[in-house]
Amino acid sequence: MGETFLFDKKRYGYVFNIQHYSVHDGPGIRTIVFLKGCPLRCQWCSNPESQLQNPELGYNPSKCIGISKCLRCAEACIYGAVKQDLEENDKILIDRQLCKECLLCTEACPSKALEVFGKQTSIDDIIQAVEKDSAFYARSGGGLTFSGGEPLMQADFITEVLKVARRRRINTTIETCGYAEWPKFAKVCQHLNSLIMDIKCMDTEKHKKFTNASNELIIENFKKLCEEFPNLPILVRTPVIPGFNDSEEDIRAIIHFIKGRSNVRYELLPYHRLGQQKYNYLGKHYPLDGMRLNDETFNRLKEIANSLE
Amino acid sequence: MESCCNVLSPHEQRIQEEQLGKKNFEGRERVFQILTSFQDLRPKIDVERAKYFTQSFRETEGQPLVLRWAKALKYTAENITVYIDDHQLLVGRAGYQGRYGILFPELDGDFLDVAIEQLPNRVESPFDVTPEDAQVIINEIAPYWKGKTFHENLAMALPEDTFKLTYDPENPLNSRFLVNETATFRSSIQWVHDYEKVLKRGFKGIKEEAQQKLEALDPMSPVDNMEKKPFLEAVIITCDAIVLWAKRHAKLAAELANKESDAQRKQELQDIAERCAWVPENPARDFREAVQSQWFTQMFSRIEQKTGTIISNGRMDQYFYPYYKKDLEEGRINEDQATELLECMWVAMAQFIDLYLSPTGGAFNEGYAHWEAVTVGGQTPDGLDATNDLTYIFLKSKQEFPLNYPDLAARIHSRAPERYLYEVAETIKEGTGFPKLINDEEVVSLLLSKGACFEEAYDYAVSGCAECRMPNRDTYTSGNPYVNFAAAVELTLYNGKMLKFGDEVVGLQTGDPTNFKTWDEFWNAYVAQQTNFLKHAFIQQHIIINMRPKHFATPLGSLMHDLCMETCKDLHTPAIEGGIDLGYFELMGYGTVVDSLAVIKKLVFEDKKLTMAELVAAMKSNFEGYEAIREMLLNAPKYGNNDSYSDVIAKDVDREALKFTKKYSKELGVHLDLRLVPFTSHVPFGKVVSATPNGRKAWAPLSDGSSASHGADVNGPTAVLMSNFNSKNYNFRNRAARLLNIKLSPTCVAGEEGSAKLVSFIRTWCDLKLWHLQFNIVNKETLLAAKKDPSKYRGLIVRVAGYSAYFVELSSDLQDDIIARTEHSAI
Numbered sequence A: 001m002g003e004t005f006l007f008d009k010k011r012y013g014y015v016f017n018i019q020h021y022s023v024h025d026g027p028g029i030r031t032i033v034f035l036k037g038c039p040l041r042c043q044w045c046s047n048p049e050s051q052l053q054n055p056e057l058g059y060n061p062s063k064c065i066g067i068s069k070c071l072r073c074a075e076a077c078i079y080g081a082v083k084q085d086l087e088e089n090d091k092i093l094i095d096r097q098l099c100k101e102c103l104l105c106t107e108a109c110p111s112k113a114l115e116v117f118g119k120q121t122s123i124d125d126i127i128q129a130v131e132k133d134s135a136f137y138a139r140s141g142g143g144l145t146f147s148g149g150e151p152l153m154q155a156d157f158i159t160e161v162l163k164v165a166r167r168r169r170i171n172t173t174i175e176t177c178g179y180a181e182w183p184k185f186a187k188v189c190q191h192l193n194s195l196i197m198d199i200k201c202m203d204t205e206k207h208k209k210f211t212n213a214s215n216e217l218i219i220e221n222f223k224k225l226c227e228e229f230p231n232l233p234i235l236v237r238t239p240v241i242p243g244f245n246d247s248e249e250d251i252r253a254i255i256h257f258i259k260g261r262s263n264v265r266y267e268l269l270p271y272h273r274l275g276q277q278k279y280n281y282l283g284k285h286y287p288l289d290g291m292r293l294n295d296e297t298f299n300r301l302k303e304i305a306n307s308l309e
Numbered sequence B: 001m002e003s004c005c006n007v008l009s010p011h012e013q014r015i016q017e018e019q020l021g022k023k024n025f026e027g028r029e030r031v032f033q034i035l036t037s038f039q040d041l042r043p044k045i046d047v048e049r050a051k052y053f054t055q056s057f058r059e060t061e062g063q064p065l066v067l068r069w070a071k072a073l074k075y076t077a078e079n080i081t082v083y084i085d086d087h088q089l090l091v092g093r094a095g096y097q098g099r100y101g102i103l104f105p106e107l108d109g110d111f112l113d114v115a116i117e118q119l120p121n122r123v124e125s126p127f128d129v130t131p132e133d134a135q136v137i138i139n140e141i142a143p144y145w146k147g148k149t150f151h152e153n154l155a156m157a158l159p160e161d162t163f164k165l166t167y168d169p170e171n172p173l174n175s176r177f178l179v180n181e182t183a184t185f186r187s188s189i190q191w192v193h194d195y196e197k198v199l200k201r202g203f204k205g206i207k208e209e210a211q212q213k214l215e216a217l218d219p220m221s222p223v224d225n226m227e228k229k230p231f232l233e234a235v236i237i238t239c240d241a242i243v244l245w246a247k248r249h250a251k252l253a254a255e256l257a258n259k260e261s262d263a264q265r266k267q268e269l270q271d272i273a274e275r276c277a278w279v280p281e282n283p284a285r286d287f288r289e290a291v292q293s294q295w296f297t298q299m300f301s302r303i304e305q306k307t308g309t310i311i312s313n314g315r316m317d318q319y320f321y322p323y324y325k326k327d328l329e330e331g332r333i334n335e336d337q338a339t340e341l342l343e344c345m346w347v348a349m350a351q352f353i354d355l356y357l358s359p360t361g362g363a364f365n366e367g368y369a370h371w372e373a374v375t376v377g378g379q380t381p382d383g384l385d386a387t388n389d390l391t392y393i394f395l396k397s398k399q400e401f402p403l404n405y406p407d408l409a410a411r412i413h414s415r416a417p418e419r420y421l422y423e424v425a426e427t428i429k430e431g432t433g434f435p436k437l438i439n440d441e442e443v444v445s446l447l448l449s450k451g452a453c454f455e456e457a458y459d460y461a462v463s464g465c466a467e468c469r470m471p472n473r474d475t476y477t478s479g480n481p482y483v484n485f486a487a488a489v490e491l492t493l494y495n496g497k498m499l500k501f502g503d504e505v506v507g508l509q510t511g512d513p514t515n516f517k518t519w520d521e522f523w524n525a526y527v528a529q530q531t532n533f534l535k536h537a538f539i540q541q542h543i544i545i546n547m548r549p550k551h552f553a554t555p556l557g558s559l560m561h562d563l564c565m566e567t568c569k570d571l572h573t574p575a576i577e578g579g580i581d582l583g584y585f586e587l588m589g590y591g592t593v594v595d596s597l598a599v600i601k602k603l604v605f606e607d608k609k610l611t612m613a614e615l616v617a618a619m620k621s622n623f624e625g626y627e628a629i630r631e632m633l634l635n636a637p638k639y640g641n642n643d644s645y646s647d648v649i650a651k652d653v654d655r656e657a658l659k660f661t662k663k664y665s666k667e668l669g670v671h672l673d674l675r676l677v678p679f680t681s682h683v684p685f686g687k688v689v690s691a692t693p694n695g696r697k698a699w700a701p702l703s704d705g706s707s708a709s710h711g712a713d714v715n716g717p718t719a720v721l722m723s724n725f726n727s728k729n730y731n732f733r734n735r736a737a738r739l740l741n742i743k744l745s746p747t748c749v750a751g752e753e754g755s756a757k758l759v760s761f762i763r764t765w766c767d768l769k770l771w772h773l774q775f776n777i778v779n780k781e782t783l784l785a786a787k788k789d790p791s792k793y794r795g796l797i798v799r800v801a802g803y804s805a806y807f808v809e810l811s812s813d814l815q816d817d818i819i820a821r822t823e824h825s826a827i
């Protein structure tokens, strides 16, 4: 650090979170940079704040200390979008019809109940944040992971970051849904030490229904990936979602598609509802309300998945 | 289980004992039988030690203190009840069967009578006492000590302005928790003996050395006559005392063997009798004798004096190893038998409870605290890796028999073998908090910088909670001051006063802060308050160092010390020639102070979001009616997040304290180094400090050790380590231990991959030259506690594949979901 970087300082990416000490997404102890913006709309999405690229207003009522004690947000809002919550009288409510997302209220709010999801972040900012943990990468083989959202939505930006990272000997990985134009995807891959890619379902119709996008591009991309980057370690992941792909046929179909390549590993992730609350913060509705993944089902599928190893 | 060094509250202890109950007994029938014989019993006070010490002291008035101590030990050894416990392979206890504590009236005799009446009703760490024993205490023991104890004399000797920072002026028994002394509730701070000397030479060998020295004294020399002679005589008497005590056990064991009908037990008792007749008088000849000899030595040491946090056990895997190896090679023992014998020691340790009668001592060590540090691993005196087969037996025992005794400390160095680190990681994953890790890369170089030679520095042993000692080179035993830095912040805000103490001017009058124009003005005022506290801490320590030898002697501790034997001086003598005096002073409330200063710097002086007057008004009302301001304070930069804004302030606070001790330690002739290890004392220290600018409410606990303020570390464990690193002044040698607790969820360390990542985390900690590290692998109980009391667990991360979240930010039903799922491996 301390060195001036030789790149265009005006280039920014949209980042909504930088998380240190990640031990489950790539080798070693890593730092995950979450990018904003995604081409899919998976019904189970646990990061709803990642879907749109621009900064968004989030409101977490449990952090609000109450109208009777504060109300600084209402004073700050010139659009009258801050209202009283009629169900919980002492809390505020954001009228999303009136809100212009000017974000003034987030500066006024002392408790961070009102917060911006997403921030323009420079290459410099990212590298500095990532290098804060470089002592840990040296011992663990960890480094930088781009996640999202979909990092390939900002392929040009991350390519620049990855280049700098590689020059500075930071190990690099991205987590992608694989839905991007191939040339951009390919360009990013040139600067990676490894890659994590979701393959959610081989059935195109079902894929469309649950993610709002067809899987054809994803499947094509995976094939090209394996051809053009035969030495890039790839971890394929499938989030197991009840009612969508939690059947043996679904998992076997994916295994059938990816098997026979020495650089590809496979892993299942159990469905969880950890992001549910954030839908409320954004004033959105969680599409999969009430769904549960059966433990037995998951364990059975996991055994099938392990057969690839 | 979140406070430092595994201080288990009785409730937590029960949880752990239940866990033990579920473990597989197989192969451990003996130790489980012993464990179940006492684990549900409430500790009892045994008065014998106090009674015989007092009787002996009545008879020896006027004699040199070290001689009086030796005679008291001998008298006690002759009269104290000896026991042989069912199933046990080791013998030697200092009181009643079951869990027990003993009394040290030379420390607290003057208020023993009052304390004893209150004790059974005490909420924290209660004890029982029989009516007969209570009578002995009240009628026989207490009256003798009135007017004679150290703290009575210290209270009289303190200058007035130091006194008022030290004790409650109304009742000098109570600390004021500002500039706190800890020298009066223990005879010595944590200490560790050179047990190897006893194993190799036996007390007979040491006694012979003393006799030769005695004969070689100059009969004309006043010093030889008045100082050395009584010391050497005391050594001889003490050697006789412990041997006599051991032989009484031999006799009893032989008697019991005769009566015993069970053939196996009969043989065991005969073996015990034989061993006790031979050790600790003579050099140990095998592993079993070595263990028995060490146990006698540490138990007799516990009878001799109250060492802070219990006498430490030293580098057990090193000094026992030659005996184990030889027995193994010659077929006299196998791994299981060695493990059983060691575990017999752990369950014996678990029955001796460190009893604090003074209110201050109790507050420092809540929940039957104990740190009888057993050190494993590290480097040999010639700088090679020291791990051996015994090292792994210790770690394995901790995994399979997760009792909270002994306190296990693993030394880590940069070339520690992978096998060792993986075994350490597996042990940590058990979730009991053991072992704590101590970093050779920090400790060894600091010991060298303070004048040790390589072989001593490489051979250090962990002592007490996080300290390190060179048993033949260290000579400092005075209890140390604990300084309330958070109170210095309060004094700056109220111009020398504190809300707790009304109109009394407690600190310096550094001016009304609402008139301060710049951050520098505020900072300088704060530093003046902090430095004033240190001034009084050092004055206090000066008196303590010089006064203690009139009150305490330790012939047993001294006879095991090369330098004491060489100079014929008791270990409690100030400045023994050739010694290195490693003491410390404690910085209380580091995180609280740093976060408070960061708020003032940023919100008041830089961003001007708040005026000083508003801040002061908010604090005076304990934030009532100022909730929005409190939220601003809580959301300001916080130490523990690898955020340079607060880390720079943290480093400045650290440096100012270091500068003071660098300058004035020399005058005292000792190293009073800066330390951050609070035990449980951050709670009582918090009780005198009103609301602080970091948003902490009045009277709440201060931050503990070098950890972040409660729940303020929200950037994960790497950030906690980095903030610690960033805030240390590596160019000063005047630094001592920093205690560091890290909480991880079991999923972060699950499986082989989890172990690998834990190992690399530990290696990075070693690279960063941080002193101490201890993990809490948080389990379901903790999650439940976190759900109930989220403010304490804000930094707790839970993982669900591909996504992680702060547990306390999840909704209630999701938390339940995760709690239910912690028993699976899926999180």
Ligand code: SF4
Pocket (backbone or CB within 6 Å): A057, A076, A077, A078, A079, A080, A081, A082, A094, A098, A099, A100, A101, A102, A103, A104, A105, A106
């Ligand atoms: S973002 Fe702007 S418009 Fe929306 S509530 Fe906040 S201040 Fe009002």
Ligand code: SF4
Pocket (backbone or CB within 6 Å): A063, A064, A065, A066, A067, A070, A071, A072, A073, A074, A092, A108, A109, A110, A111, A112, A113, A114
């Ligand atoms: S400013 Fe924040 S804390 Fe205050 S009322 Fe609005 S949301 Fe609640």
